[in-house]
Amino acid sequence: MSLSSRSTEFIRKRVAGTHMTLLNFAGIVETEAKTNATNYWKDRTSHARQSLHSGVNGVPTNLTLYLAHSMKYGVFLEEGTAPHMIKSKRHPARVFNHPGIKPRPLLQDTMKNNLPKIEKSILEWWGGDNITVLTDSSGKEKIIGSYNK
Numbered sequence: 001m002s003l004s005s006r007s008t009e010f011i012r013k014r015v016a017g018t019h020m021t022l023l024n025f026a027g028i029v030e031t032e033a034k035t036n037a038t039n040y041w042k043d044r045t046s047h048a049r050q051s052l053h054s055g056v057n058g059v060p061t062n063l064t065l066y067l068a069h070s071m072k073y074g075v076f077l078e079e080g081t082a083p084h085m086i087k088s089k090r091h092p093a094r095v096f097n098h099p100g101i102k103p104r105p106l107l108q109d110t111m112k113n114n115l116p117k118i119e120k121s122i123l124e125w126w127g128g129d130n131i132t133v134l135t136d137s138s139g140k141e142k143i144i145g146s147y148n149k
Contacts, residue, residue, distance in 0.1 A: 015060040017125055022065045025118050026054035029067050033110045040104040041077055048077060052107075065118065067107050077104050 030052060037049040051070035058064045069078065080103035088094035 014126055018122060019056060019060070019063060021121055021125055022056045022063055022118070025114065025121070026056055026065055026067075029065075029110050029114050030054040032114070033067060033106055036110065037106055040106040047071055048074060067111055069107070076101055078107055079103050079105075 033052050033054075034049050037043060037052070041048070043049055048069065048071050051074070052067070053070060054065070054067045056063055056065055069075065081098075081101045083100040084098050086096045086098050088096070
């Protein structure tokens, strides 16, 4: 077996393992988001919570872990809305002032909370050594690693 074919096989296995690691974390962040949803909004029908889903998209050289809403109004829960006017459909002369909705960034917070663990797992999988986790003054973690094998 040549060096080229061994290198190709090594990279192919690492990419497959990276995909599996991300799939594992997809399940973790989805469960965490569904568990914490009631801390962010009032769960009246549970449709928004039940429609949260995650997965991994992309090609081997560019994988993306996602966490998303399936409900049309999910974007309004996540990002909020500005104050706006609502016209009555039954009585066109009636207009209501809606105060807007404050953002409830469940998905963003869930991903931010899990990002350091995901980065560390991927770096370790690729054989990184000298892994250091630094925390800045705001409490944000940054992983620094190098590959020396």
